[in-house]
Amino acid sequence: xxxxxxxxxxxxxxxxxxxxxxxxxxxxxxxxxxxxxxxxxxxxxxxxxxxxxxxxxxxxxxxxxxxxxxxxxxxxxxxxxxxxxxxxxxxxxxxxxxxxxxxxxxxxxxxxxxxxxxxxxxxxxxxxxxxxxxxxxxxxxxxxxxxxxxxxxxxxxxxxxxxxxxxxxxxxxxxxxxxxxxxxxxxxxxxxxxxxxxxxxxxxxxxxxxxxxxxxxxxxxxxxxxxxxxxxxxxxxxxxxxxxxxxxxxxxxxxxxxxxxxxxxxxxxxxxxxxxxxxxxxxxxxxxxxxxxxxxxxxxxxxxxxxxxxxxxxxxxxxxxxxxxxxxxxxxxxxxxxxxxxxxxxxxxxxxxxxxxxxxxxxxxxxxxxxxxxxxxxxxxxxxxxxxxx
Amino acid sequence: xxxxxxxxxxxxxxxxxxxxxxxxxxxxxxxxxxxxxxxxxxxxxxxxxxxxxxxxxxxxxxxxxxxxxxxxxxxxxxxxxxxxxxxxxxxxxxxxxxxxxxxxxxxxxxxxxxxxxxxxxxxxxxxxxxxxxxxxxxxxxxxxxxxxxxxxxxxxxxxxxxxxxxxxxxxxxxxxxxxxxxxxxxxxxxxxxxxxxxxxxxxxxxxxxxxxxxxxxxxxxxxxxxxxxxxxxxxxxxxxxxxxxxxxxxxxxxxxxxxxxxxxxxxxxxxxxxxxxxxxxxxxxxxxxxxxxxxxxxxxxxxxxxxxxxxxxxxxxxxxxxxxxxxxxxxxxxxxxxxxxxxxxxxxxxxxxxxxxxxxxxxxxxxxxxxxxxxxxxxxxxxxxxxxxx
Numbered sequence: 067x068x069x070x071x072x073x074x075x076x077x078x079x080x081x082x083x084x085x086x087x088x089x090x091x092x093x094x095x096x097x098x099x100x101x102x103x104x105x106x107x108x109x110x111x112x113x114x115x116x117x118x119x120x121x122x123x124x125x126x127x128x129x130x131x132x133x134x135x136x137x138x139x140x141x142x143x144x145x146x147x148x149x150x151x152x153x154x155x156x157x158x159x160x161x162x163x164x165x166x167x168x169x170x171x172x173x174x175x176x177x178x179x180x181x182x183x184x185x186x187x188x189x190x191x192x193x194x195x196x197x198x199x200x201x202x203x204x205x206x207x208x209x210x211x212x213x214x215x216x217x218x219x220x221x222x223x224x225x226x227x228x229x230x231x232x233x234x235x236x237x238x239x240x241x242x243x244x245x246x247x248x249x250x251x252x253x254x255x256x257x258x259x260x261x262x263x264x265x266x267x268x269x270x271x272x273x274x275x276x277x278x279x280x281x282x283x284x285x286x287x288x289x290x291x292x293x294x295x296x297x298x299x300x301x302x303x304x305x306x307x308x309x310x311x312x313x314x315x316x317x318x319x320x321x322x323x324x325x326x327x328x329x330x331x332x333x334x335x336x337x338x339x340x341x342x343x344x345x346x347x348x349x350x351x352x353x354x355x356x357x358x359x360x361x362x363x364x365x366x367x368x369x370x371x372x373x374x375x376x377x378x379x380x381x382x383x384x385x386x387x388x389x390x391x392x393x394x395x396x397x398x399x400x401x402x403x404x405x406x407x408x409x410x411x412x413x414x415x416x417x418x419x420x421x422x423x424x425x426x427x428x429x430x431x432x433x434x435x436x437x438x439x440x441x442x443x444x445x446x447x448x449x450x451x452x453x454x455x456x
Numbered sequence: 457x458x459x460x461x462x463x464x465x466x467x468x469x470x471x472x473x474x475x476x477x478x479x480x481x482x483x484x485x486x487x488x489x490x491x492x493x494x495x496x497x498x499x500x501x502x503x504x505x506x507x508x509x510x511x512x513x514x515x516x517x518x519x520x521x522x523x524x525x526x527x528x529x530x531x532x533x534x535x536x537x538x539x540x541x542x543x544x545x546x547x548x549x550x551x552x553x554x555x556x557x558x559x560x561x562x563x564x565x566x567x568x569x570x571x572x573x574x575x576x577x578x579x580x581x582x583x584x585x586x587x588x589x590x591x592x593x594x595x596x597x598x599x600x601x602x603x604x605x606x607x608x609x610x611x612x613x614x615x616x617x618x619x620x621x622x623x624x625x626x627x628x629x630x631x632x633x634x635x636x637x638x639x640x641x642x643x644x645x646x647x648x649x650x651x652x653x654x655x656x657x658x659x660x661x662x663x664x665x666x667x668x669x670x671x672x673x674x675x676x677x678x679x680x681x682x683x684x685x686x687x688x689x690x691x692x693x694x695x696x697x698x699x700x701x702x703x704x705x706x707x708x709x710x711x712x713x714x715x716x717x718x719x720x721x722x723x724x725x726x727x728x729x730x731x732x733x734x735x736x737x738x739x740x741x742x743x744x745x746x747x748x749x750x751x752x753x754x755x756x757x758x759x760x761x762x763x764x765x766x767x768x769x770x771x772x773x774x775x776x777x778x779x780x781x782x783x784x785x786x787x788x789x790x791x792x793x794x795x796x797x798x799x800x801x802x803x804x805x806x807x808x809x810x811x812x813x814x815x816x817x818x819x820x821x822x823x824x825x826x827x828x829x830x831x832x833x834x835x836x837x838x839x840x841x842x843x844x845x846x
Binding site: 067068069070075098100101103104106108111112115116119120123124125126127128129160161162164165168173175176179186190193194196198199228260261262290298302304305306316319321323325326327328329330331332333334335407 | 458459460480488489490491493494496498499501502505506510511514515516517518519550551552554555558562563564565566571580583584586587618650651652680688692693694695696706711712713715716717718719720721722723724725809
């Protein structure tokens with residue numbers, strides 16, 4: 067059959083392969099992006115679902131496509147507390163932040179339009195945008211996030227730039243956070259170049275050191291920022307709930323595209339999230355989860371420091387789920403994983419090349435720590451280090 | 457901002473408006489497409505969720521993007537019983553059948569490609585396809601479904617026809633079922649014209665009279681049919697679970713687009729559906745639900761027969777959720793709803809014009825009966841009839 071050409075852009079997926087790997091108990095995999103199931107509020111959710119399912123069957127019925135009103139209210143209140151001017155009407159409930167990427171791509175992109183991203187960037191975003199056949203313009207990043215001089219240069223050469231995608235807090239894959247001055251400058255440049263800014267914040271509440279920085283949405287002066295958030299890392303990914311906050315002109319369009327894509331999110335899961343937020347203190351839960359993840363971050367950095375050769379650099383993320391390793395030039399992390407790490411050390415990670423939208427660099431790797439047991443972190447890193455005796 | 461042109465095609469949505477109407481207790485609305493919440497197996501689902509949430513937290517975690525393996529197995533077994541050659545590997549779990557429309561549109565359609573549909577057709581399908589900017593080629597229908605001579609004529613004039621969309625069983629909006637000879641002929645024509653056939657079967661198991669007819673997928677000779685099914689009408693729509701069955705070449709592509717669109721369906725809801733199918737007899741549940749819906753269908757047809765003037769025709773659906781009314785030529789059901797039905801009779805329905813992909817006819821209306829109480833069916837139809845005294 068004559069499939070649409072756009073399908074040529076959707077190649078085999080490293081993420082999908084990794085989700086499959088996740089089921090193999092033989093391997094210690096640092097490859098996932100999973101939160102720790104021991105940190106899910108399973109008891110509280112048990113109570114909430116039991117309550118919802120023993121009463122009125124409304125939670126099993128259809129509901130408004132924009133999302134359950136009580137959940138939109140809760141999200142709006144949390145967004146206001148985080149410095150954004152937001153009411154329930156500015157919130158669209160979506161199937162995880164990932165769906166926000168698909169909807170924003172559909173909203174903005176015609177074939178050949180340019181998406182500006184961090185270099186490297188989140189693989190799931192490339193997978194979401196690819197079917198709309200964009201060109202990518204990656205921007206150099208350092209320890210303060212996107213380099214604004216490079217962004218300016220990239221934009222001056224990209225007349226078809228329509229969408230700027232960023233994970234400003236504890237980025238996936240690098241763990242890096244964008245500084246406040248750069249956030250302000252990014253908004254100025256977006257205004258100047260008439261861009262929609264897609265601010266993806268799945269890890270924002272998992273900060274382990276220092277103070278929270280203002281969201282891009284809170285700095286938005288012309289209604290150009292779509293802020294995406296997610297319950298996956300603060301409640302449970304299996305509920306598939308996230309949200310988009312945007313100005314009315316944009317949100318109305320996203321809401322229609324949401325309706326077109328899948329009618330609505332699960333009424334039951336939305337009702338459960340809202341009821342959980344009514345009955346329980348999610349901030350206390352996040353504080354506890356944060357302590358658990360902080361300990362895992364400290365542990366992986368400590369073991370990397372102790373066991374890996376000095377020629378392998380790694381980032382020190384102030385939050386989130388990942389650290390990003392840089393091996394000496396010429397080292398190929400994909401080859402090493404295939405030939406040594408998986409078959410001999412029985413350790414997996416995500417080779418870094420896949421996160422570069424245009425020109426892959428082969429000497430990086432993304433390591434997750436949040437979904438791993440302490441024992442696996444120590445054993446996996448230590449085992450791998452014994453194959454790095456240069 | 458310069459939104460993609462495709463957004464021009466996504467207009468205000470009658471479905472979304474109706475989902476909002478659904479919350480207004482003043483009005484008797486025949487406008488929904490809701491199953492009856494009294495027929496949900498709420499007690500059994502309560503037990504299943506309680507069991508899942510008191511054990512291992514895996515149901516709250518991520519899982520493979522194609523769907524939970526045990527649910528794919530259950531669906532495949534049901535598809536085999538329904539005459540399709542199908543294993544778990546041929547099944548993709550999706551966010552209701554609606555997501556199958558979005559994914560198939562993304563798979564097949566470049567701007568200007570032609571989608572062939574019944575005339576009238578399901579509004580949700582038009583909403584799903586519109587962002588891909590197709591042309592529509594609607595095919596005349598009668599009491600046996602799509603007219604095959606007209607389909608042949610339409611295809612001979614549509615060199616860019618790529619996708620044929622049909623609801624063969626108890627169609628939305630008309631309630632009509634395609635005959636077996638026409639199903640066979642449709643497959644021949646799809647082969648001849650190199651089409652992908654999208655067979656949407658949300659109501660298939662809600663048959664009230666006569667024997668089940670073979671699915672298009674069971675008649676498929678060249679792997680051209682994508683069969684879509686849904687748990688929304690046989691279990692509960694609030695779980696947002698459906699499935700696609702397709703040949704490997706097509707299914708692999710749909711699976712990648714699913715991953716790109718929203719990562720996966722809710723692990724918890726998939727686990728609950730699978731556990732429900734392990735523990736309980738869904739066929740006994742469907743038989744009971746069917747009896748309830750059959751009684752509602754009989755009731756609405758009886759009250760229409762008794763109270764409406766003979767100049768208003770209506771279909772006698774052998775299953776599903778809807779009957780389709782045809783008023784005398786010149787009568788405008790949208791105007792009548794706005795000026796009389798809603799403000800005076802306090803009754804709503806879906807004016808038929810919205811279901812025609814290219815040339816609206818204004819003298820039809822879709823009436824749902826499945827989501828209504830018996831009292832509302834009698835009161836709503838009777839009240840409306842008093843304004844039809846020609």
